[in-house]
Every structure is written in structure tokens, then in C-alpha cells.
Amino acid sequence: MSELLRVTNLAVRLPTGVRGEIEAVKDVSLSVRRGERVGIVGESGSGKSVTGRSIAGLLPASPRVKVTGSIEFDGQELVGAGPRAWQKIRASKVGMIFQDPLTFLNPVMRIGRQVEESIPAGRARSREVNAEVLEFLSLAGLDNVAGLAQRFPHELSGGMRQRVLIAIAIAKRPELIVADEPTTALDATVQQRVLRTLDETVSELGTSLILISHDLAVVASMTDRIYVMYGGRVVESGPTTDVLNSPQHPYTQVLLRSVRSLTDDGVELYSIPPSFRAWLEDQPSASAFDEEAAWPVNATSGKGGSPDAA
Ligand SMILES: Nc1ncnc2c1ncn2[C@@H]1O[C@H](COP(=O)(O)OP(=O)(O)OP(=O)(O)O)[C@@H](O)[C@H]1O
Numbered sequence: 001m002s003e004l005l006r007v008t009n010l011a012v013r014l015p016t017g018v019r020g021e022i023e024a025v026k027d028v029s030l031s032v033r034r035g036e037r038v039g040i041v042g043e044s045g046s047g048k049s050v051t052g053r054s055i056a057g058l059l060p061a062s063p064r065v066k067v068t069g070s071i072e073f074d075g076q077e078l079v080g081a082g083p084r085a086w087q088k089i090r091a092s093k094v095g096m097i098f099q100d101p102l103t104f105l106n107p108v109m110r111i112g113r114q115v116e117e118s119i120p121a122g123r124a125r126s127r128e129v130n131a132e133v134l135e136f137l138s139l140a141g142l143d144n145v146a147g148l149a150q151r152f153p154h155e156l157s158g159g160m161r162q163r164v165l166i167a168i169a170i171a172k173r174p175e176l177i178v179a180d181e182p183t184t185a186l187d188a189t190v191q192q193r194v195l196r197t198l199d200e201t202v203s204e205l206g207t208s209l210i211l212i213s214h215d216l217a218v219v220a221s222m223t224d225r226i227y228v229m230y231g232g233r234v235v236e237s238g239p240t241t242d243v244l245n246s247p248q249h250p251y252t253q254v255l256l257r258s259v260r261s262l263t264d265d266g267v268e269l270y271s272i273p274p275s276f277r278a279w280l281e282d283q284p285s286a287s288a289f290d291e292e293a294a295w296p297v298n299a300t301s302g303k304g305g306s307p308d309a310a
Contacts, residue, residue, distance in 0.1 A: 112149025
């Protein structure tokens with residue numbers, strides 16, 4: 001698999017208030033190969049969304065937003081790229097799926113038209129467009145697509161709207177989809193169905209995926225590799241099974257323990273490897289993360305060492 005995306009030493013400063021600023025992302029490096037699924041996991045405020053939005057060119061448009069480092073997409077440097085270059089990338093190379101479809105969907109435009117607008121212009125002229133729109137809606141796991149295409153976003157359920165976002169994202173035939181908490185707003189069963197659809201769709205199209213979630217179970221079930229973020233930094237990365245079986249960073253260990261508390265609440269886990277379950281069984285219940293003791297460890301999993309030794 002050749003490399004599609006390489007992010008190196010990415011730092012993002014965002015304005016807060018009149019003069020203040022926050023360094024939301026600090027020195028993040030990551031990579032995605034063609035067809036690979038990569039997870040970014042971490043608690044709220046850890047910098048996952050800002051990282052994802054940087055990659056999709058969707059940070060707030062303000063001269064006070066400062067991005068440094070490098071985002072190389074298919075050999076093209078995007079940090080410092082002009083609006084036209086970004087527009088091109090977003091139109092056909094990178095699709096983004098957000099947590100809240102209603103903020104993304106146009107409330108007064110029919111669903112079919114919104115999918116159609118996402119089809120790159122070169123392909124969008126023929127009579128086949130309508131058929132293509134229906135095909136993308138079906139691919140995203142929706143039924144009765146002809147009728148659905150005529151409906152407006154508020155007429156659909158949350159799960160259906162999220163599938164429409166998947167259809168819009170794949171209609172561009174992007175090389176990469178960045179899905180930011182795509183199922184967080186949905187209840188557990190709908191969440192699983194939408195995740196399965198996303199999983200099947202990217203597999204069918206061979207699209208690379210960056211899946212962003214605070215929920216380690218969601219990311220574990222769908223990705224080949226994981227980056228764990230804390231405080232704007234990547235604190236641990238590695239193949240998903242290695243990170244789950246042998247978490248090196250204390251923060252990752254706390255995240256893993258919190259997955260167990262989800263199971264305690266009766267929430268279904270996705271496909272957690274049995275060895276990970278065994279590790280969880282040996283852990284004390286979720287405890288506070290001792291930041292001072294953990295910092296500034298920057299661990300790469302899968303290079304030996306037991307979780308207890310970290
Ligand atoms: N538009 C913005 N303007 C100013 N600060 C922002 C903006 N967006 C995010 N931040 C700040 O940047 C930091 C990282 O936020 P980010 O949204 O990337 O975190 P996250 O890990 O995705 O969390 P969540 O899951 O809650 O979105 C946070 O401190 C957040 O408050």
C-alpha cells in the first residue's frame with residue numbers, strides 16, 4: 001500500500017476572544033496509506049477534530065488561524081496552499097463526515113440534489129446523474145431511494161441523515177474520508193448499522209478512512225492503526241491490535257478501562273479482540289489519569305513491554 005497522506009509536525013493555533021489564542025494541536029505527525037483505515041481517539045478537547053479539519057481544509061477561515069508543519073496529500077503540500085487548491089482537494093479528493101448532519105445539510109434543498117452537487121462537475125452532466133445519485137444513496141445503506149431523494153433533511157431520522165452524509169462524501173469518489181464522530185449522536189443499534197455501512201462502503205470503493213472518535217470501541221472495530229491523542233498531541237500510535245493488546249501510555253490504559261465501564265453499562269462492544277478483553281479483566285476499575293506521571297511519554301505500541309510495565 002502506498003502512502004496517501006503524511007502529516008508532519010502539525011501545529012494549529014486558533015483564536016480565542018479578542019486577542020487570545022489556543023494551541024489546539026501540537027506537533028502531530030501521522031500517515032495514512034491508500035485503502036487504510038486509521039483511527040484517532042482521545043477525550044473531548046484533545047485535538048482530534050482540529051486535526052481532522054486541518055486535513056480536510058475545513059478550519060475556520062480567519063487570518064488568526066495559524067497552521068504550521070506539513071500536510072502532504074498524494075505528494076502535494078497543503079499547508080500554505082491557496083483557496084483554489086483546497087477547493088480542488090475538497091471537491092474530489094477528501095470527503096468529511098461530521099457528527100451533526102443538520103449543520104452540514106442544506107435544510108431547504110432536497111436530498112437528491114445535495115448528493116448530486118457533490119458529484120464532480122465532469123461526471124455530473126449526463127442523464128445518468130439521477131441514477132448515480134440513487135446508487136450512492138443505496139450504497140450508503142438507504143432504502144426506497146427514489147422517494148428519499150425528493151425529501152428534505154428534516155423529514156429523515158438521525159440515522160438516515162448520517163447515511164445521506166456518507167452518500168454525499170462518497171459521491172465525490174474521494175481518496176480519503178475523514179469521519180469525525182460520525183455516529184456519536186445516534187443510539188447504540190443505529191450507531192452499529194451506520195458504522196457497518198461506512199465500513200462496507202469504504203471497503204467497496206477502496207477509500208482510505210480517518211475515523212475520529214472519543215469511543216475507543218468504535219475505533220477499535222473499524223481501523224488498522226490507531227493514534228491516541230491527549231492535550232493536542234499524539235501520545236501513542238500503532239497497529240490497532242497492538243495498541244489494544246499492549247497499551248504503552250498510561251492515558252491509553254485509562255481509555256481502555258473506560259471501555260470496560262461501557263460494557264458494564266450493557267453497551268455492546270463491537271469487535272474487541274479476546275486478548276484485549278482478557279487484559280481488561282485484570283485491570284482495576286477506571287481510575288484517574290495521572291498526567292504528571294505520564295507526561296511526556298510518547299509511546300509506540302507493538303514493540304514489546306506489557307501494559308503493567310508502562
Ligand atoms: N473554532 C475554534 N476556536 C477556538 N478554539 C477551538 C475551536 N475548535 C476547537 N477549539 C479548541 O481546540 C481544542 C481542541 O478541540 P477539538 O475540537 O479538536 O477536540 P476534540 O478532541 O475533537 O474534542 P471533541 O470530541 O469534543 O470535539 C479544544 O481546547 C477546543 O476548545
